Amino acid sequence: MANILYIGNKNYSSWSLRPWLVLRWSKAPFEERLIRLDQPGYGEQQIRQVVAVSPTGRVPCLHTDGLVISDSLAIAEWAAETWPAAALWPAGWKTRAQARSVVAEMHSGFPNVRRDLSMNIHRRIKMPDLPAETRAELARLDGLWKTLRDEHASAGPWLFGARSIADAFYAPVATRMRSYGVALSGPSQEWCEAIFADPDFRDWERDSIPNSWDASGYSVIDGKYA
Ligand SMILES: N[C@@H](CCC(=O)N[C@@H](CS)C(=O)NCC(=O)O)C(=O)O
Known part of the structure; x- marks a missing residue:
């Protein structure tokens, strides 16, 4: 089937x-x-x-x-x-628990980043003025990615060394950082570059066509969904 x-x-x-x-x-x-x-x-x-x-x-x-x-x-x-x-979760129960924790954090969290920095893969604008709660979430994202990269750097370029579900869950946020020109620490930026260079991500990006939401200069999805 x-x-x-x-x-x-x-x-x-x-x-x-x-x-x-x-x-x-x-x-x-x-x-x-x-x-x-x-x-x-x-x-x-x-x-x-x-x-x-x-x-x-x-x-x-x-x-x-x-x-x-x-x-x-x-x-x-x-x-x-x-x-x-396919080893979509990291090997080792401790690392797996850590990966599940950060994936759950993405799945249920970051409401302000979703509201203020919606995904629009083609968009490139200067970082808008953001409320404190959104800036706090951006700082958490940068800190989270940097900590994971520092910890797992010897095992590979992804958040947990080898590529995992955690990378897929944060990939849309990497595009937001690029769209809105958010400054990141070196390790976090390097991880974003790994996402942008991923052949499967590039296939998605190639087919990500702005539509009527952008034709008017206003995207209905803005402020509503991440
Ligand atoms: N918690 C859901 C969220 C899915 C979601 O919000 N999808 C949006 C598009 S990104 C949707 O289908 N919206 C349609 C609508 O609200 O009418 C998941 O993780 O899959």
Whole structure:
């Protein structure tokens, strides 16, 4: 049975990018189906084509073998269990727990960065004036990436040395740092460059086309979603 991953617009849908990268890195066979989110019902989980495939009214959503998995982290966990040879979580239970902790932090946190620095892969602007709570989250992100890179540098260029789900979950944030010109520490910047050079990320980026949200100079997704 085919694995079908439903995703949103590649320029904007950070939640879609995460499991898409995980599936690419797993080398699992999958088909992607892109549903444009710049349609009536957006923000209310009422886009007709999304509701038809996803019980939450949101993407990403994976259909596999009669099963519907409608959350980015659940899809990543499913991939890690289904393709253990891909080593999508780090080896060693302590490092794995650390990786799960930072992935959970991304999945449930950073609301102010999501609100003020929405993902728009093509955007390049000067860093806007940001409220203190957003600047605090940016500092946490930089500190987190730097600490992980310092700790795992000898094992490879990724957050935990070898590439893992943690890299996929923070990849959309790396694009935000670039879009909004956020200054980072050296190790954090180097990690962002590793993401930007990743062949699978580059495939996504190549297909990330700005759409009607940008035509008016205003993106509906801004301030709403990360
Ligand atoms: N917690 C979900 C969040 C998914 C999400 O918010 N997706 C947005 C697009 S990035 C969506 O489908 N929005 C449609 C809507 O709100 O109508 C996950 O991790 O997958």
